[in-house]
Amino acid sequence: MNQNRDFYAGLVATAFFAIVLFILIPVYVKVPSFIPGFAPPPDMWPRVIAVLGLVMGVLALILAFPKSRKASGEKVTTLGFYLNRNKVFMTRFAILLVVFAAFVYGLPVIGFVPATVLLLGVLFLMTGNFDRRFWMLGLTLIFPVLLYLLFTEVNHTPFPEGTLFSSSLSNLTTLI
Amino acid sequence: MWNELLFAFQSVATLPNFLAMFAGIWGGVIIGAIPGMTGTMAVTLALPFTFYLPPVTSILLLVALYKGSTYGGSISAILIKTPGTASAACTVLDGYPLARSGKGGKALNMALVSSCIGDFVSNISLFFLAMPLAMFALRVGPPEFFMLMAFSLTIVASISGRSLVLGIIAACLGLLLATVGEDIYGSYRFALSEDMKSGLGMVPVLIGLFALPELIKMIVFRPEDNSEAMKLGDNRLTLSEFRGSLKSIFRGSLIGVILGAIPGIGPSTAAFFSYSEARRTSKNGDRFGEGEIEGIAASESANNGACGATMIPLLALGVPGDVITGVMLGAFMIHGLTPGPLLFQNNLGEVYSLFIGMLFSSVFLFIAGKLTASAFTKISRIPQTLLLPCILILCVYGIYSIGASPFDVTVLLVMGVVGFAMMLLNIPAAPFLIAFILGPMFEDNMRRSLAISRGDLGVFFQSWISWGFFALTILFIILTIRREWTKWRNKSRDAAQSAS
Incomplete structure (x- = not known):
């Protein structure tokens, strides 16, 4: 082939x-x-x-x-x-496409930071190498948050909060 | 002129510019040192961040990334026998044997010194050659520009790799995607959704095509990483070793300048040519390939010597010399600067600032390389399973921050998948990139010329400059066809011989 x-x-x-x-x-x-x-x-x-x-x-x-x-x-x-013969490769590729599609459609719903945390976690899982699982876990939780802080503080980028959380966040802000 | 240079010196010698150059050099070395990550990826990844910087600072950052990555490629070439970039492929030949014999530090030092000298010579040549070339090019209008763009697109032939036909297919794909959105007369083309009416963003397309396929490849095929890094060992580069390599360094620098200034050739060819010349003329020629330090000097001076020189056609004519300068062309345009002769007329201050900044960056490359050589060696050991997913997240944040548009993120991911498909089908990505960037300029000048001449094709042949570019284009096409024909004939003859 x-x-x-x-x-x-x-x-x-x-x-x-x-x-x-x-x-x-x-x-x-x-x-x-x-x-x-x-x-x-x-x-x-x-x-x-x-x-x-x-x-x-x-x-x-x-x-x-x-x-x-x-x-x-x-x-x-x-x-x-x-x-x-290449069933495994094609299954992985198909799953990756589904993950990308879920990220694109889920981003406006759950918000930018949770979506990128989930995406990074799933990508680490999909690499299939868990020798450095603590690094993976740490990076999954910290790296997107650090980037979020960098871009909002330095560049003032308005990242979407997500329709799922925006109302509860605004309620919380009102309460505070 | 001297007053303008002094003013440019003052405007470049500021803390933000120095920080941008240092960040670019370090970022470039880090990315160049990681096998599988290229200078093109370094420059494209940095593009979203340049939106928030002044034009000169942005371009200096990108140029520093280019230079840093070209040098960084030698670190993994010497220590783990894997060239970080294609232009460092020659450095493996003598660098790795030296590292195996406990002289990795010496090899890295020679790579750094020769890279800096090559880079400096290249920057000086840029200063003296770009301006006269631009002054000549000031005499061109839309028809001449159309011919120049046609000649520039023939660069596709030299960056197509194994198959010219597949290279042209990639270029057609790039030209087609560049037509998406509103054209110069307000008509919409391929606007399949509301978001597509404003066209596809250059940055998400480029980053998606160059940065994401490696991640997808790693996830789908899960290749094993067996490379093991050597220790630095003997670190000193003696004066006699330096003096013995000086001739090869200067010859390599000049080869880099000459080949780098010709569009489509770039640093890799310059490195190989310089290496073979050094091997042919050196009294230690028979030791090349077994750990001869002069071999590293020859290849590294040439590949960094080509870096500044690839900016000559870019600044003077608006023609990118290689893929990285193609991305830089996009960066110039994002900042409202159009490379070409008019840049020297309308933005002379920025051009001089760029020249001065590039000279500074040669010095910064040396300082950064000297101070952090041992730290950089650890970079080549970062596992790709940790690195590549983080790069995707960085790209997603960077792309979103440009226009706060989820559509750009979608374009990034889709282009990553397209790039992966192209990789599987052996369709080269570089011609796509050049065509995607040059396509709109080519079409705009063609349509403007035809509008001026009321549809008369003779407008393209009215001046001797047009004829000159036309002749060069035809010559290049003939030479390419001849080369392909010879390749095909040799292959058929070999096949016939093996069959008999």
């Missing part, structure tokens, strides 16, 4: 630039009814890039095809076999 990387890169590039050229540009690049002077329309440049990318993707496929065929001839590595 490793020998076929160029082939897959070509395949992904061809598919991506085809989608851009035939779907995204017609829908998401609006050409105004009036263009001042003789300026080229806004979709001209994206179209040029997408066509070039598409041509390069196809070229990568053509150049990689003999190598890919030779590699397949020497060793039978079907996509199913490859997926099965």
